[in-house]
Amino acid sequence: MTGIMNGKRGLIMGVANNHSIAWGIAQKLAGQGAELAFTYQGEALGKRVKPLAAELGSDFVIPCDVEDIASVDSTIEAIKEKWGKLDFVVHAIGFSDKNELKGLYADTSRDNFSRTMVISCFSFTEIAKRAAELMTEGGSLLTLTYGGSVRIMPNYNVMGVAKAALEASVRYLAGDYGPRGIRVNAISAGPIRTLAGAGISDARAMLSWQQKNAPLRRTVTIEDVGNSALYLLSDLSSGVTGEIHYVDAGYNITSMPTLERLAK
Numbered sequence: 001m002t003g004i005m006n007g008k009r010g011l012i013m014g015v016a017n018n019h020s021i022a023w024g025i026a027q028k029l030a031g032q033g034a035e036l037a038f039t040y041q042g043e044a045l046g047k048r049v050k051p052l053a054a055e056l057g058s059d060f061v062i063p064c065d066v067e068d069i070a071s072v073d074s075t076i077e078a079i080k081e082k083w084g085k086l087d088f089v090v091h092a093i094g095f096s097d098k099n100e101l102k103g104l105y106a107d108t109s110r111d112n113f114s115r116t117m118v119i120s121c122f123s124f125t126e127i128a129k130r131a132a133e134l135m136t137e138g139g140s141l142l143t144l145t146y147g148g149s150v151r152i153m154p155n156y157n158v159m160g161v162a163k164a165a166l167e168a169s170v171r172y173l174a175g176d177y178g179p180r181g182i183r184v185n186a187i188s189a190g191p192i193r194t195l196a197g198a199g200i201s202d203a204r205a206m207l208s209w210q211q212k213n214a215p216l217r218r219t220v221t222i223e224d225v226g227n228s229a230l231y232l233l234s235d236l237s238s239g240v241t242g243e244i245h246y247v248d249a250g251y252n253i254t255s256m257p258t259l260e261r262l263a264k
């Protein structure tokens, strides 16, 4: 199967480096013919993102910090000026103070709760609203979440609460924009070693637990997530919206440690 994204133009938000989930997704999309624009947060990351974008034939690279709504507006304005329309958006953005990604959830501060919610959850709604204006022939919006939204995961804390709200936003946005042919979905990825992933205390233990206990007996890769994102962003998923699609080697369906572990 080749060229399933031919003629489609999309915005990739959340590449920090070549370990980023957004990068895994971008590679799959470009490999199928999509034309991509990228955002980066701050000049230090810009230096990494520009050469990566160039690898995929893109020089359309825009600074955007979602805490600053003016920078979100100017990102959408830049796309409107250059392309006039947009077919898809990947939102792979999350942040919380790493000092609060350990210990008790109950100790979350008010300031970090608000900041985590704005960056990791509300930014998707703000971007969707603006991007939808450019999706004149329908479109597909995708965000990234984690199973800590529906079950407690040690140390994930306020990020779990923000991801729960993000998943609810996916359903409400799917309801809002469905009549315009714009689909809204999320991928719930298993743990992957990335910059953001490393901010969570005991990340290494989470990865090894998943590897031992997921049905596929492994962790997932950014290529695994990229493959599923390609489906959700392409016409292959034309009848799918409001979904939280797990790409976690099946970990979410388990309820107790594997039999091999119990036998030890």
Ligand code: NAD
Residues within 6 Å of the ligand: 013, 014, 015, 016, 017, 019, 020, 021, 022, 040, 041, 045, 064, 065, 066, 067, 091, 092, 093, 094, 095, 119, 144, 145, 146, 147, 188, 189, 190, 191, 192, 193, 194, 195, 196, 197
């Ligand atoms: P990453 O560190 O590579 O990407 C996170 C991105 O968020 C970075 O590019 C960073 O610049 C961006 N970001 C943070 N604050 C921002 C702001 N104010 N404005 C603009 N951008 C901002 O890590 P990743 O693991 O690829 O994370 C991508 C998404 O996937 C996040 O939403 C994360 O929660 C989610 N996710 C990660 C995992 C995992 O284990 N790594 C699992 C499930 C879901």
